[in-house]
Amino acid sequence: MTQITQTPRPRSGLYTLHTDGGLYATPGQAGGEGAIGAVLKNSDYLPVEAVSRSIGRVDDNHVAEFRALIEGLKMAKRHGVDKIRVFTDSVLVVSIIHEEITLKSEELAKLGSEARELYRSFSDRRLSWVPREMNTEADLLAGAALPVRPSRG
Numbered sequence: 094m095t096q097i098t099q100t101p102r103p104r105s106g107l108y109t110l111h112t113d114g115g116l117y118a119t120p121g122q123a124g125g126e127g128a129i130g131a132v133l134k135n136s137d138y139l140p141v142e143a144v145s146r147s148i149g150r151v152d153d154n155h156v157a158e159f160r161a162l163i164e165g166l167k168m169a170k171r172h173g174v175d176k177i178r179v180f181t182d183s184v185l186v187v188s189i190i191h192e193e194i195t196l197k198s199e200e201l202a203k204l205g206s207e208a209r210e211l212y213r214s215f216s217d218r219r220l221s222w223v224p225r226e227m228n229t230e231a232d233l234l235a236g237a238a239l240p241v242r243p244s245r246g
Contacts, residue, residue, distance in 0.1 A: 106136025107217075108174045112165040112181050113231035114157025117239045127151035130234025131165030133172065142168050145234035152200070158183040159204035161235065162190075166211040176217040182228045190220050 110133050118125035127150070132143040148160055162181060169177055181187060188194045189205040190212055196202045212218060225232060 107176045107178060108136065108141070108169060108172075109134045109138065110165045110169055110177055110179045111228050111231040112158075112161040112179065113228055113235045114154055114159070114161040114183070115232075115235035115239050116151065116154040116157055124150060124152040126240050127154070127157035127160070128235045128238035129157055129161035129164055130231040130236070130238065131161050131168060132230045132234060133165065133168050133174070141172055143230075143234060144168065145238045147238045147240075155183070155185055155198075155201055156204065157235070158186050159189075159201065159208055161231070162186055162208045163204065163211060166208065166215075170211070170214070175215055177215050177219075179212070179218070179220045180223045180228060180231075181220070182223055182225045182232070184222055187220055187222045 110131060112129070112131040115128045115130070116125050127148045128146065129148055130145050133141045135141050144164055148157060151157055158181065162179070165179070186208070189196060190209050192209075196205060212220060
């Protein structure tokens with residue numbers, strides 16, 4: 094697990110949070126090993142804390158995406174953040190948090206509800222979709238926690 098951390102204390106200013114979930118699928122099987130990555134930066138765009146962690150077996154990549162968002166929002170709360178801009182490359186996550194769609198999957202609906210509740214606890218907040226190319230740090234953090242892929246020889 095990779096972590097950068099400062100002593101938690103409320104600080105003024107706008108924080109940014111980038112999150113991403115990853116999945117290493119086993120060929121021929123549904124789901125696979127999941128991982129999350131998130132990086133929280135202060136108003137000077139300096140890293141406050143980051144996480145890169147395996148989350149075990151998951152049914153699909155959306156579970157990892159929601160778990161990354163939840164962990165990132167909890168990380169921001171631990172640091173006393175109240176003004177936040179959140180970025181993810183998951184259109185589904187953004188759509189669920191903004192209540193533009195509903196999910197049939199009970200597991201994803203539960204994760205979406207937990208993430209939405211946490212997100213709404215910030216007084217000044219925005220959640221936006223960004224292309225993967227603009228979410229590089231979180232993507233690399235999630236990827237670093239995935240199992241090593243077998244080499245192709």
